[in-house]
Amino acid sequence: MGFGQSQRNIADDVYDGAFKDLVITSPDRERVYCDNRLHGWELVSYHWKHFWNKVIDWFINNL
Numbered sequence: 132m133g134f135g136q137s138q139r140n141i142a143d144d145v146y147d148g149a150f151k152d153l154v155i156t157s158p159d160r161e162r163v164y165c166d167n168r169l170h171g172w173e174l175v176s177y178h179w180k181h182f183w184n185k186v187i188d189w190f191i192n193n194l
Contacts, residue, residue, distance in 0.1 A: 153167040169177055
């Protein structure tokens with residue numbers, strides 16, 4: 132199953148939720164309670180790994 136999916140339980144009307152880049156703030160948006168996004172070096176590292184994997188995939192497919 133892919134991202135955000137789970138097997139449905141017929142006896143239960145409650146469903147699972149999956150969120151990407153979840154940010155929970157106060158109603159006036161002055162206070163952040165939860166921030167699930169990448170920041171700083173984690174974000175740079177993620178993009179570098181993603182780029183490097185695309186380069187390697189290109190070489191695997193074309194050579």
